[in-house]
Amino acid sequence: MPALPAxxxxxxxxxGDTPFVLTEAGRNGLRVVAANEAAHRAGVEPGLRxxxxxxxxxxLAAEPVDRAADxxxxxxxxxxxxxxxxxxxVAGGDSxxxxxxxxxxxxxxxxxxxDHMEAxxxxxxxxxxxxxxxxxGAAWALAHEASGTKxxxxxxxxxxxxxxxxxxxxxxxxSDASLTLLRRFGLTRIGQLYGIGRKALARRFxxxxxxxxxxxxxxxxxGLRPEPLxxxxxxxxxxxRLPCPEPLLHPDGIRAGLERLAPALCERLEAHGEGGRRxxxxxxxxxxxxxxxxxGAARPVHDPAHLLTLFRDRLDGLDPGFGVELMxxxxxxxxxxxxxxxxxxxxxxxxxxxxxxxxxxxxxITARLGDRVVKILQPEESHLPERGEALAVYDGDLPDxxxxxxxxxxxxxxxxxxxxxxxxxxxxxxxxxxxxxVWRRIVHRVRRADGPERIxxxxxxxxxxxxxxxxxxxxxxxxxxxxxxxxxxREGLYGxxxxxxxxxxxxxxxx
Amino acid sequence: MSLKPDILAxxxxxxLPFPYGLGEAGVHELAEAGFGDFxxxxxxxxxxxxxxxxxxxxxxxxxAALAREHGRLSGxxxxxxxxxxGRMLLVEAKGRMEVLQAAEEASRASGLAAVIAELDDxxxxxxxxxxxxxxxxxxxxxxxxPHTRSGATAAQGRWRVSARPSAPHEHDARAPxxxxxxxxxxxxxxxxxxxxxxxxxxxxxATPCLRLVSRLAARxxxxxxxxxxxxxxxxxxDTG
Numbered sequence: 142m143p144a145l146p147a148x149x150x151x152x153x154x155x156x157g158d159t160p161f162v163l164t165e166a167g168r169n170g171l172r173v174v175a176a177n178e179a180a181h182r183a184g185v186e187p188g189l190r191x192x193x194x195x196x197x198x199x200x201l202a203a204e205p206v207d208r209a210a211d212x213x214x215x216x217x218x219x220x221x222x223x224x225x226x227x228x229x230x231v232a233g234g235d236s237x238x239x240x241x242x243x244x245x246x247x248x249x250x251x252x253x254x255x256d257h258m259e260a261x262x263x264x265x266x267x268x269x270x271x272x273x274x275x276x277x278g279a280a281w282a283l284a285h286e287a288s289g290t291k292x293x294x295x296x297x298x299x300x301x302x303x304x305x306x307x308x309x310x311x312x313x314x315x316s317d318a319s320l321t322l323l324r325r326f327g328l329t330r331i332g333q334l335y336g337i338g339r340k341a342l343a344r345r346f347x348x349x350x351x352x353x354x355x356x357x358x359x360x361x362x363x364g365l366r367p368e369p370l371x372x373x374x375x376x377x378x379x380x381x382r383l384p385c386p387e388p389l390l391h392p393d394g395i396r397a398g399l400e401r402l403a404p405a406l407c408e409r410l411e412a413h414g415e416g417g418r419r420x421x422x423x424x425x426x427x428x429x430x431x432x433x434x435x436x437g438a439a440r441p442v443h444d445p446a447h448l449l450t451l452f453r454d455r456l457d458g459l460d461p462g463f464g465v466e467l468m469x470x471x472x473x474x475x476x477x478x479x480x481x482x483x484x485x486x487x488x489x490x491x492x493x494x495x496x497x498x499x500x501x502x503x504x505x506i507t508a509r510l511g512d513r514v515v516k517i518l519q520p521e522e523s524h525l526p527e528r529g530e531a532l533a534v535y536d537g538d539l540p541d542x543x544x545x546x547x548x549x550x551x552x553x554x555x556x557x558x559x560x561x562x563x564x565x566x567x568x569x570x571x572x573x574x575x576x577x578x579v580w581r582r583i584v585h586r587v588r589r590a591d592g593p594e595r596i597x598x599x600x601x602x603x604x605x606x607x608x609x610x611x612x613x614x615x616x617x618x619x620x621x622x623x624x625x626x627x628x629x630x631r632e633g634l635y636g637x638x639x640x641x642x643x644x645x646x647x648x649x650x651x652x
Numbered sequence: 653m654s655l656k657p658d659i660l661a662x663x664x665x666x667x668l669p670f671p672y673g674l675g676e677a678g679v680h681e682l683a684e685a686g687f688g689d690f691x692x693x694x695x696x697x698x699x700x701x702x703x704x705x706x707x708x709x710x711x712x713x714x715x716a717a718l719a720r721e722h723g724r725l726s727g728x729x730x731x732x733x734x735x736x737x738g739r740m741l742l743v744e745a746k747g748r749m750e751v752l753q754a755a756e757e758a759s760r761a762s763g764l765a766a767v768i769a770e771l772d773d774x775x776x777x778x779x780x781x782x783x784x785x786x787x788x789x790x791x792x793x794x795x796x797x798p799h800t801r802s803g804a805t806a807a808q809g810r811w812r813v814s815a816r817p818s819a820p821h822e823h824d825a826r827a828p829x830x831x832x833x834x835x836x837x838x839x840x841x842x843x844x845x846x847x848x849x850x851x852x853x854x855x856x857x858a859t860p861c862l863r864l865v866s867r868l869a870a871r872x873x874x875x876x877x878x879x880x881x882x883x884x885x886x887x888x889x890d891t892g
Contacts, residue, residue, distance in 0.1 A: 495708060495709065495763045498709070498761065498762075498763045498764075499709045499741060501761075502709075502711070502741070502757070502761045502764075505757045505761075506743055506753075506757050506758065509750075509754070509757060510743070510750050510753065510754055514743055514744050514745065514750075514754075515741055515742070515743055515744075516742040516743075516744060517740070517741060518725065518727035518730075518742065519727075520727060520728075526726070526728075529727075529728060530727040530728065530737075532724070532742065535741060539738050539739060540727075540737070540738050541738055542727065542731055542738040543738065545727075545731075552729075552732050553726055553728040553729040553731075553732050554691075554726060554729050555691055555694050555695055555698070555725065555729040555730065555733060556691050556723035556724065556725060556726060556729070557723050557724060557725070557726035557729065558723040558724075559723070559724065588817060589818070589821075589826055589828040589829075590827065590828075591821070591824065591826070591827035591828060618828055619828070620817065620818060620828040622817070623688070623814075623817070624814075624816040624818060625688055625689070625691070625692075625815045626691070626815070626828055649723060649729070650691035650723055651691060651695075651828075651831065652691050652692060652694055652695025652696075652698075652733070652831045652855070
């Protein structure tokens with residue numbers, strides 16, 4: 142598990158021969174938070190006051206630190222490192238942890254792997270220190286503190302304890318307060334902690350939790366306590382990769398690559414009897430950046446041709462940049478692929494939609510228009526018209542309206558407004574149907590009216606307010622002189638004691 | 653190359669009954685006669701599609717701006733109209749281009765009862781393209797336009813539809829009766845001679861129990877000129 146401190150700055154500034162530091166304003170003025178090799182040689186260390194640093198290295202260049210940008214750059218780099226292993230985590234502000242378990246033989250051994258990584262990152266202008274150890278804690282210690290000690294950059298299971306013994310205490314990822322305290326006891330090397338009784342150590346600290354933190358870090362480094370990696374992205378269910386011998390420079394190359402990856406992934410899915418509903422195509426560029434596009438399917442699929450359709454219009458968003466070194470196609474949200482059986486009576490009657498066919502069609506439309514555009518009308522258990530049904534995103538299942546509660550004998554309009562629109566109304570009698578109403582500045586004279594159909598408010602709903610919140614509605618079906626039919630309602634009654642005079646709204650349009 | 657799609661070949665020359673292939677395979681246009689007739693279009697499109705008796709899924713594509721103006725489809729309203737909302741996919745497209753893309757994609761799929769799309773306008777090329785997409789799959793595509801729609805089209809026909817005052821309700825003279833519309837056949841490739849004729853239509857309101865009867869009812873072998881599809885579903889009066 143190599144940890145890579147890429148102390149935050151642009152690579153160009155880091156690599157040069159001029160001493161360069163990043164500074165941050167603290168309580169006592171500017172302090173150095175990171176220094177490059179040249180600055181280190183001049184004796185400038187992080188934590189030094191900027192004024193002191195300048196006396197040690199008069200030609201020192203400095204820039205204020207931008208921690209947010211650093212974190213972003215580090216995460217971007219970590220994502221690119223997925224070309225080495227799927228389990229990557231960012232640790233602290235300057236390190237990346239990679240779980241390389243079982244991956245070293247691909248590079249020809251652990252040393253060869255570290256050399257490859259170092260060379261690859263150095264070539265990109267990133268000064269890195271690598272550490273490889275059986276635990277994340279030990280790897281971190283090696284990467285940060287091993288330079289200049291006789292423990293190399295790599296320890297194995299047996300060499301873990303003796304290897305760490307020589308390293309400075311800072312390698313344990315402790316807080317500054319703990320480090321200071323330990324230094325006062327004369328404890329500066331990790332190995333000095335091995336012989337001290339745990340209870341004895343705990344007594345030296347102000348609090349149990351502070352002592353616990355030290356012991357936890359020690360145990361984690363030695364592998365006595367588990368420290369799971371918190372990966373940036375969840376590892377995919379299935380993935381296939383296509384390394385490119387020469388960096389791909391043309392978008393057509395990506396398309397061709399996908400045409401080779403899709404059958405490979407589908408073969409693997411099919412072998413598991415599964416299909417994916419979410420697919421991600423990632424390209425790893427030679428400039429340490431990653432670009433990815435995703436595509437979704439309504440039902441689990443493992444058909445290469447369908448997979449290519451899903452990505453057809455999305456590949457344009459992938460810019461090969463300076464060249465693509467590796468392509469990866471992942472399947473997530475996998476599930477069993479089974480042909481949906483249609484109810485027997487529907488099959489016999491030759492009735493009912495072809496569910497699988499609709500799902501394929503929905504995917505094709507989604508691939509062209511974007512996610513979440515294909516919807517279904519879902520019946521809901523509510524007698525309020527706007528809550529009685531919902532527009533839901535189609536996810537492969539059609540709603541069942543056969544068992545939905547019918548609203549009652551009164552007809553419902555074919556078109557419904559999401560929000561009832563306000564009307565100005567003249568009614569013959571206060572509680573009767575309107576004679577005339579103004580909707581969108583046009584006066585409609587009512588020729589025929591049917592109603593009212595009373596729909597009571599859902600008083601049990603917390604925070605019921607606005608139209609339909611607390612007052613009953615009286616719905617009327619009215620037709621104007623031109624023969625257009627509207628569904629309008631009066632909210633409340635005169636003197637119902639729930640607010641001012643009743644208000645009128647239009648809620649739907651009849652055919 | 654003739655602009656007339658081959659799909660029309662088997663039908664051309666025959667004296668078709670009303671509604672001249674509306675709702676059958678091919679592209680059909682319905683346009684508002686005036687602002688506010690959109691619900692009438694919705695009703696006529698659904699009635700025509702329903703009465704062809706085609707089974708399978710129904711795809712409804714809508715353009716965001718029109719949906720804001722005229723509301724969205726209501727599931728319970730559809731159920732009351734005799735269309736099962738459970739077999740319908742709704743596609744929410746933002747602009748005209750997206751509607752056309754989705755309509756083309758859906759028209760290529762076979763096994764659909766119909767595709768219905770609401771959009772503000774389209775040019776001749778787009779209509780031709782949609783016609784070609786429908787040709788192979790024989791999927792009906794009904795396009796619904798606002799009253800501003802005009803110009804050339806490669807569709808099989810264009811109907812200009814408006815709402816019409818209904819007859820009094822049979823049980824309550826003060827209540828609105830069955831939905832009534834007026835449809836003018838503005839253009840027709842199948843029956844060019846019938847262009848310009850006016851039809852006063854009345855849709856027999858299908859209650860849930862009637863819907864069941866109509867579904868089981870056998871289609872008449874030779875449709876009578878003044879009725880379409882399943883007998884109980886609709887009564888069409890030609891007063892042109």
